[in-house]
Amino acid sequence: MTKSPDNKPPLAAIQPRMGPEDTEQAKERNMRNIVLGLSLVGFVILIFVVTLVKLGGNVANRPF
Amino acid sequence: MTDLSAPLSASEVSAQPPEKATRDQTARWQDFLALMKPRVMSLVVFTALTGLVCAGGNINPIIAAVAVFCIAVGAGASGALNMWYDADIDAQMRRTRGRPVPAGRVQPADALTLGVVMSLFSVMLMGMATNWLAAGLLAFTILFYALIYTVWLKRSTPQNIVIGGLAGALPPVIGWAAVSGTTPLNAWLLCAIIFMWTPPHFWALSLYTSEDYAKAGVPMMPVAKGAKSTRLQILVYSLLLVPVCLMPVATGLGGAAYLAVSGLGGAVFLLLAVRLFLSHAGDAADPRMDAGLYDVRAAAKDARNLFAFSILYLFLMFAALLAEHMFGIKPFAALSFLQGFNR
Numbered sequence: 001m002t003k004s005p006d007n008k009p010p011l012a013a014i015q016p017r018m019g020p021e022d023t024e025q026a027k028e029r030n031m032r033n034i035v036l037g038l039s040l041v042g043f044v045i046l047i048f049v050v051t052l053v054k055l056g057g058n059v060a061n062r063p064f
Numbered sequence: 065m066t067d068l069s070a071p072l073s074a075s076e077v078s079a080q081p082p083e084k085a086t087r088d089q090t091a092r093w094q095d096f097l098a099l100m101k102p103r104v105m106s107l108v109v110f111t112a113l114t115g116l117v118c119a120g121g122n123i124n125p126i127i128a129a130v131a132v133f134c135i136a137v138g139a140g141a142s143g144a145l146n147m148w149y150d151a152d153i154d155a156q157m158r159r160t161r162g163r164p165v166p167a168g169r170v171q172p173a174d175a176l177t178l179g180v181v182m183s184l185f186s187v188m189l190m191g192m193a194t195n196w197l198a199a200g201l202l203a204f205t206i207l208f209y210a211l212i213y214t215v216w217l218k219r220s221t222p223q224n225i226v227i228g229g230l231a232g233a234l235p236p237v238i239g240w241a242a243v244s245g246t247t248p249l250n251a252w253l254l255c256a257i258i259f260m261w262t263p264p265h266f267w268a269l270s271l272y273t274s275e276d277y278a279k280a281g282v283p284m285m286p287v288a289k290g291a292k293s294t295r296l297q298i299l300v301y302s303l304l305l306v307p308v309c310l311m312p313v314a315t316g317l318g319g320a321a322y323l324a325v326s327g328l329g330g331a332v333f334l335l336l337a338v339r340l341f342l343s344h345a346g347d348a349a350d351p352r353m354d355a356g357l358y359d360v361r362a363a364a365k366d367a368r369n370l371f372a373f374s375i376l377y378l379f380l381m382f383a384a385l386l387a388e389h390m391f392g393i394k395p396f397a398a399l400s401f402l403q404g405f406n407r
Contacts, residue, residue: 035093
């Protein structure tokens with residue numbers, strides 16, 4: 001096996017070759033992460049909107 | 065007689081899975097959505113929305129939408145917890161073996177986590193957005209479905225769906241409480257309608273899927289007591305259901321459209337229940353008879369008819385109530401004296 005100058009094997013030799021199934025799984029994992037991320041953003045927006053509605057208008061003029 | 069009411073232990077069931085689970089599959093986001101039983105969720109949303117609209121109070125539309133959303137998420141959380149706990153049973157049944165957990169697409173721990181997180185989220189948000197009575201009712205519904213029905217009743221008694229049906233019947237009460245902060249008689253009438261509707265609905269289904277339940281050791285009524293007893297109980301519950309469905313007219317909750325739908329629909333429901341009672345639906349699948357497991361297709365027609373119509377009946381009644389209250393149709397003035405009981 002060809003070794004790099006710092007005596008470590010090249011990256012390609014360590015990483016398993018990705019087949020079509022792995023690519024498909026990676027795509028599905030990415031999509032799942034995107035949906036999870038969007039859900040978290042939606043959660044933040046939801047709490048923000050509910051807070052605004054519950055506080056009502058003219059909130060800045062309320063006495064402390 | 066085989067004691068089918070005795071629940072199978074998890075180890076007994078998992079020792080004989082119907083198909084090998086492929087644990088290296090990556091869960092898709094659709095699998096997590098499937099854990100939340102979207103079809104059940106849609107019915108829950110519809111009945112909760114009806115309760116919310118019938119309450120007639122003054123609620124911000126955004127808060128109303130958030131309340132319905134919380135009920136939907138709570139129902140989904142219950143579904144995820146149910147699928148986590150029942151994975152061993154689901155793997156035994158044709159109808160459910162493709163679900164994400166028994167099929168190996170979602171790890172059980174992930175399903176449990178989703179259920180717990182969604183439960184907490186829905187209850188807390190409901191409390192913050194509306195009131196803590198609605199949040200408490202939502203928490204009770206989730207716990208009742210996940211613990212009382214799924215963990216306890218489902219595997220131990222043929223009355224599982226009768227008592228467990230309360231969880232499915234509560235969403236209109238939660239919707240009502242979200243608006244008004246109270247749960248008057250009319251809210252509980254909506255609950256009673258779904259509660260009484262559940263046994264004939266599920267038992268009609270189980271009459272032609274009882275072989276699946278028998279295989280999984282779930283003591284559904286046809287498995288534990290036989291098809292004939294189940295058909296009789298369907299008829300009895302149907303006779304009780306129709307008067308309950310007519311009661312909203314007396315209390316002023318329902319108007320002419322509701323009376324027409326509940327009355328005519330009730331007559332058809334009773335007709336189908338009588339036909340089912342006189343039929344032999346489920347007999348061939350009765351595990352106590354020497355018959356093949358799957359040769360019930362023709363005989364099960366009456367059970368399938370009642371099952372299909374029961375969904376339509378409930379939908380039409382709630383749609384009529386929703387329409388009447390959204391468009392401001394007044395109840396019968398002649399019966400308005402009864403509304404005094406609803407204060």
